[in-house]
Amino acid sequence: MNRALLAALLASAALPAIAEEVNIYSHRQPELIQPLLDAFTAETGITTNVAFVDKGMAERLVAEGDRSPADLVLTVDIARLTQLVEAGVTQPVQSDVLEANIPAELRDAGDQWFGLTSRARIIYAHKERVKDGEVTTYEDLADPKWKGRICSRSGTNDYNVALLSAVIAHHGAEAAKTWAEGVKANLARKPDGGDRDQVKAIWAGECDIAIGNTYYMGAMLKDAEQKAWADSVRITFPVFEGKGTHLNVSGVAMTKAAPNKDAALKLMEWLSGDAAQKIYAETNNEYPVKPGVAQSELVASWGSFTPDSLALTDVAGHRAEALKIMEEINFDG
Template sequence: MLDSIKTTVLAAATLAVATPVLADEVNIYSYRQPELIKPLTDAFTAETGIRVNVAYLAKGMVERLQAEGKRSPADVVLTVDISRLSGVVEAGLTQPVDSATLKANVPAQYQDPEGHWYGLTTRARIVYASKDRVADGEITTYEDLADPKWKGRICTRSGTHAYNIALTSAVIEHHGEEGAKAWLEGIKSNLARKPQGNDRAQVKAIWAGECDVAIGNTYYMGKMLADEEQKEWAESVNVVFPTFEGNGTHVNISGVAMTKSAPNKENALKLMEFLTSPAAQEIYAKANFEYPIAPGTKPDPLVESWGEFTADNTNLMTLAGHRATALKITEEVDFDG
């Protein structure tokens, strides 16, 4: 409740004056945390002189934009996960952006073919494996997780969480609906406990001996290593980059889109192009232990130390198209039950 109140107050304070629109500002609605956004907005303002106003939202971005309609002060939205990005697009709340700079900075698989959104950073959905109880090379593919040898040894958060729905969508893309359903059933039969908690909670469970293998995002390793209490959890596991048979490792994104109503369209474009620039992407990636995607950029040395991987080359909008099916089959197998 307190977090919700803080979010509401902050949003009201930052965007209280929607009119008149000033030529030297740009307004953001963001699902990303203040500590991740401020270094970027400060750098953008220093470079361009354009003031950035940010409303930090915990949830309800689509509903808020719909309620505001043409009167919305928001110029751009920042969010994580292809499901959330595509949700804003599917609601008709964005506009296509045709920019040579954006197209040059963002690889094709990380941008909407119609130009409605562009990726900023990526994170891999990987396996955390116990250093003591899982040998090197025991897991090489996502398909391996359904092998009965892992019975009673896997932990994960809810199968209906957006991160896992995106992964299941990727399984559908590579193996079809029936293949993905069989994969989910296999993993469910291998669970050590009912799906619960967040990605960090799974690593804690490995450290505590409750399971040996967990599914999670790469950046949580960096966050745990930076936390005095959680560092011991992180040091109990190895980061494993599984692949799909015949393809690469599943990745998801943080991304940006221009709103349909954008009152400061020119400044919004400048901000989007800045956010995809190599310098900005490295700031962004370092702040959250993610992977920058602009050509010639490198991740933080800590992230780089986890090893290299080849990303699945499927366009993420294709995966977004499987979202409803992924949720349906996850519920059919009663994954969280």
């Protein structure tokens, strides 16, 4: 062999392999996703770099354009996922693994985003002041019998806008506005704080029921101060009349720029698999999206429910209308 060629081959063999990495913009709190990313790196050797982006993720990606270092975005709520798609900062991903692991109703029809966990929008009810079975539907929340007894976070919060969007999809805009006005009339106080603050208000006697996401119960039970709040309430799974319980998701999308596309796809597929779905279930108290992955023992203890069959894309399609209604009726006023 030519000596020069041999020297070149030996030199190239001595060079370290370029390590794979995935850059992530996350709206999810770092402590919620780090156990997942650590497990992924341990299994694959692929490094993950996370930037926590609380607000303006779509705007940031638009401003960065093709220069963006982000490969993936992790966020919560169908509205935020849809906003990223509409901003033109994501790209479609074709993957047999993702299609097999994630039900069609929990992913974008155009393969732009994929749900990774689901959470139910439920009612926290005081164990003594509210009888079991006294509130069974979302429609019940507008009943005058609850006047002065409901607590809620802001009406323009993404979770509540998504719920109102589902009301629009089921009943139409006019009926949805009447419903939102009825809920507002039943509020015990001006909307304030997050879902856990509403449970605290129930514990403190300010109200009897509140709207919230399921996984907050798990978070409160693990907190020495907040456990008393959680112990004062029971979880009720309301339904839309004749339908099911409203679900929302946390999800992932690949950015349009994605400089590490292959590694990013590996992470997306891994997050939809058995190992990650089990970590989501046990650590974050969320519902796995992959069929066959068991709920955590704690989550299962809250009871079973029938998810609403309404596709999340249908819910997202009414977001602008729902936000307009919340602002028109001055829900937070």
